[in-house]
Amino acid sequence: MTISFRYKGVRRPDGTIVKTPSIPLILIGKETFETIGLLDSGADISAIPKSIAEILGLNLEGEITFAYGIGGKVKSVESTVKILIQKGHEKYSFSIPVKVILDDYDFPILLGRAGFFDKFVITFDQENERISLKRRAEK
Numbered sequence: 001m002t003i004s005f006r007y008k009g010v011r012r013p014d015g016t017i018v019k020t021p022s023i024p025l026i027l028i029g030k031e032t033f034e035t036i037g038l039l040d041s042g043a044d045i046s047a048i049p050k051s052i053a054e055i056l057g058l059n060l061e062g063e064i065t066f067a068y069g070i071g072g073k074v075k076s077v078e079s080t081v082k083i084l085i086q087k088g089h090e091k092y093s094f095s096i097p098v099k100v101i102l103d104d105y106d107f108p109i110l111l112g113r114a115g116f117f118d119k120f121v122i123t124f125d126q127e128n129e130r131i132s133l134k135r136r137a138e139k
Helices: 050-056
Strands: 002-006 008-011 017-020 022-028 032-039 046-049 065-069 072-087 090-101 109-111 120-125 130-135
Touching: 002 022, 002 072, 008 022, 022 050, 022 109, 032 050, 046 050, 046 072, 050 072, 050 090
Parallel strands: 032 109, 046 090
Antiparallel strands: 002 130, 008 017, 022 032, 022 072, 046 109, 065 072, 072 090, 120 130
């Protein structure tokens, strides 16, 4: 089955609102955290801020490395988080690897290729501001 979401309006630091290919999701750990995640085809791996990782009780004891992106390089640690995506009768729950960004850096949850994009056939419909996720069969 395929689930589809409308792009979400996101306020940029300069106050403008931009429509982005973001989807509602629930992050699950010791606590749950409802949020939206930006589908980022340029990201090798998903990323979340340290503040959210702490709420979820994620393991942050791993080796500190760097994550690189448009903002330069920031300190990070790799972890895993369970996510839940649902709409109507469709419901997908699975764990994905994440880089927890340790530096004080404000950014949305980024859903990257490893562990997320490989679970779906993803269609970005920019003109109609929609994103569709079709679950791949488990291998």
